[in-house]
Amino acid sequence: MLYQKIILAGGNGYLGQVLADFYKNLSIEIFILSRKSAPDNENIKTLIWDGHTEGDWKYNLEGADMLVNLCGKNVNCRYTKANQEEIINSRVNPTLLLGKLIGKMENPPKLWINITSATIYRHAEDRPQDEEMGEIGYGFSIDVCQKWESNFFHTNTPHTRKIALRMGIVLGKKDGAFPRLLNLARLGLGGKQGDGQQYISWVHEQDAARCTEWLMQHEEMTGIINCTAPEPIKNNDFMASLRKIYGVPFGLPSPAWLLEIGAMLIGTETELILKSRWVLPKRLSDGKFSFQYPKAEYAMKDIISTKA
Numbered sequence: 001m002l003y004q005k006i007i008l009a010g011g012n013g014y015l016g017q018v019l020a021d022f023y024k025n026l027s028i029e030i031f032i033l034s035r036k037s038a039p040d041n042e043n044i045k046t047l048i049w050d051g052h053t054e055g056d057w058k059y060n061l062e063g064a065d066m067l068v069n070l071c072g073k074n075v076n077c078r079y080t081k082a083n084q085e086e087i088i089n090s091r092v093n094p095t096l097l098l099g100k101l102i103g104k105m106e107n108p109p110k111l112w113i114n115i116t117s118a119t120i121y122r123h124a125e126d127r128p129q130d131e132e133m134g135e136i137g138y139g140f141s142i143d144v145c146q147k148w149e150s151n152f153f154h155t156n157t158p159h160t161r162k163i164a165l166r167m168g169i170v171l172g173k174k175d176g177a178f179p180r181l182l183n184l185a186r187l188g189l190g191g192k193q194g195d196g197q198q199y200i201s202w203v204h205e206q207d208a209a210r211c212t213e214w215l216m217q218h219e220e221m222t223g224i225i226n227c228t229a230p231e232p233i234k235n236n237d238f239m240a241s242l243r244k245i246y247g248v249p250f251g252l253p254s255p256a257w258l259l260e261i262g263a264m265l266i267g268t269e270t271e272l273i274l275k276s277r278w279v280l281p282k283r284l285s286d287g288k289f290s291f292q293y294p295k296a297e298y299a300m301k302d303i304i305s306t307k308a
Contacts, residue, residue, distance in 0.1 A: 010071030099155025120145035168228035172205035190251030196236030198276035
């Protein structure tokens with residue numbers, strides 16, 4: 001199927017580029033809303049916006065098959081007061097702006113997906129979390145997700161279907177968590193992090209992209225949907241599989257106290273590594289969405305064998 005128009009708000013980041021590459025042969029036009037200009041690439045065009053004021057870019061939203069909002073400051077930083085404010089505002093403000101504009105359109109986007117985060121669920125080592133039985137956690141990251149989703153669903157867009165896609169850790173070769181973990185393994189530091197019992201809820205980048213097209217085609221799907229592979233994996237097992245597939249015989253572990261020192265030195269938070277995210281994609285599974293990479297080792301083999 002050939003789509004008329006796909007909009008990627010904040011689409012100049014890693015996942016945005018994955019989606020642009022995925023749709024470039026499936027859509028007549030792709031528009032990326034970005035703070036920075038970029039040269040046009042075939043049918044992919046970049047429109048300048050700042051995420052909180054209206055501009056001529058808004059006219060391109062009309063008639064879109066899908067709008068994907070990926071806006072948000074990277075959470076890979078220390079949670080200082082200034083960073084916390086920017087993390088929240090960079091998510092909430094674009095969401096409110098898009099909602100305001102879409103609500104006034106005669107021909108608004110058919111589907112609006114806000115890419116939120118599976119980290120909204122509590123630290124879970126006892127049982128998995130899904131859209132029906134999942135329990136919301138506590139702390140700054142969860143507060144961000146709740147404000148983000150609340151503002152999203154409270155925007156008045158009666159003619160646009162809305163989905164909050166709670167994304168797991170996206171695995172791919174070019175960016176994200178995987179290249180960093182692979183570098184640790186290469187350096188002999190690819191052992192477990194912390195006690196290694198925390199779960200990783202992940203998704204291969206191609207399944208993340210394929211999921212959005214599947215959601216376009218299934219008009220009954222709305223509301224909150226988890227985008228994670230159906231088989232989460234413990235950190236210890238993930239790192240062991242990574243070492244085995246890459247051919248590294250050993251990996252030194254990183255205890256929690258060492259991770260805290262390292263996090264302070266590189267300006268990040270240990271929560272990104274030590275929180276147990278045991279999340280299942282119940283609604284996708286119930287809807288018979290087929291994951292190409294249901295197991296972490298399948299995803300790793302694909303990514304490692306793919307040329308950069």
